[in-house]
Amino acid sequence: MTEAAEDATPAAAPSPDRQGRSGGRRRLGGLLALGWVGLLLLIAAAILVGPASSGSALAVANPDRSAADGVTATLGNLPQSSLVLVAMDADLGTYPEIRPATHAVMADLLSRGATLGFVSVSVEGRALAVAELDRLRSAGVSADRLLDLGFVSGAEAGMVRLVDAALRPGMSSPMAALIAQRGGGIGAFDCIVVVGGGDIGPRSWVEQVGTRLPAVPMVAIAPTFAQPELAPYLRSGQLSGLLATTRDDAAYVDRTRPAAPADRSPSALAMLAGMMIALLVLGRQLLAAVPRLASGAPAVAEPEE
Numbered sequence: 001m002t003e004a005a006e007d008a009t010p011a012a013a014p015s016p017d018r019q020g021r022s023g024g025r026r027r028l029g030g031l032l033a034l035g036w037v038g039l040l041l042l043i044a045a046a047i048l049v050g051p052a053s054s055g056s057a058l059a060v061a062n063p064d065r066s067a068a069d070g071v072t073a074t075l076g077n078l079p080q081s082s083l084v085l086v087a088m089d090a091d092l093g094t095y096p097e098i099r100p101a102t103h104a105v106m107a108d109l110l111s112r113g114a115t116l117g118f119v120s121v122s123v124e125g126r127a128l129a130v131a132e133l134d135r136l137r138s139a140g141v142s143a144d145r146l147l148d149l150g151f152v153s154g155a156e157a158g159m160v161r162l163v164d165a166a167l168r169p170g171m172s173s174p175m176a177a178l179i180a181q182r183g184g185g186i187g188a189f190d191c192i193v194v195v196g197g198g199d200i201g202p203r204s205w206v207e208q209v210g211t212r213l214p215a216v217p218m219v220a221i222a223p224t225f226a227q228p229e230l231a232p233y234l235r236s237g238q239l240s241g242l243l244a245t246t247r248d249d250a251a252y253v254d255r256t257r258p259a260a261p262a263d264r265s266p267s268a269l270a271m272l273a274g275m276m277i278a279l280l281v282l283g284r285q286l287l288a289a290v291p292r293l294a295s296g297a298p299a300v301a302e303p304e305e
Contacts, residue, residue: 071241
């Protein structure tokens with residue numbers, strides 16, 4: 001009788017604490033899953049809808065395009081088959097900031113039939129000039145449209161020497177012959193494009209060369225930190241054009257080189273898929289870091305009564 005009564009006794013029900021923890025874990029897991037779904041939907045909507053209009057992959061171009069317009073107008077006023085001196089005195093550390101604008105200006109000049117002569121009075125500028133000449137030759141620019149005037153020592157004193165004698169001894173290309181016919185100095189060029197970012201840059205060129213050859217227009221491309229000291233030269237007319245902020249650079253690139261297939265934004269579907277994978281990986285790491293959510297088991301076993 002006693003054994004039958006004991007057998008008939010129902011199994012002990014789970015404790016309220018255990019039931020509460022289990023329910024809390026389920027609710028927390030559900031909220032977490034709902035949050036991930038909501039985040040994915042929000043990202044999908046942002047990517048698929050996107051901006052109303054986008055002319056380029058990076059929408060950073062300055063809506064005030066006066067700087068880009070000034071450079072475009074200066075280059076547009078040059079004569080056909082003009083001679084342009086590229087004074088490459090950029091700094092290796094800051095050149096990546098201004099490289100897109102520099103490439104755009106060179107491409108714009110070449111598209112207008114200009115011939116480019118490269119010169120440097122700084123060591124880092126010389127290294128960059130060699131790299132740019134090699135890039136242009138590899139891109140198929142004819143050798144008779146490029147002239148390497150080399151490195152001139154003496155920094156600002158070297159600039160002064162270039163005013164009267166820009167050619168190296170023994171230069172015999174068609175472009176060198178034309179420069180020699182026009183006097184042999186920087187005054188033979190129709191325009192000077194100064195690419196700078198170090199101690200020797202647009203300011204030095206304006207002060208040492210611009211004051212001696214005020215009739216030769218000068219365009220400067222410089223990193224953002226140099227903009228405050230160069231802006232007065234633009235206002236005074238000593239610089240005919242200036243690109244010295246990232247946004248102005250982007251505006252000029254956008255103006256001269258409209259978005260090509262290679263410049264368009266990546267596929268929205270590909271971006272969404274990549275973000276979903278990243279979020280799933282993050283979610284898995286989060287679940288692994290919280291054993292209670294991952295296994296559904298209590299962290300501490302309940303004592304038996």
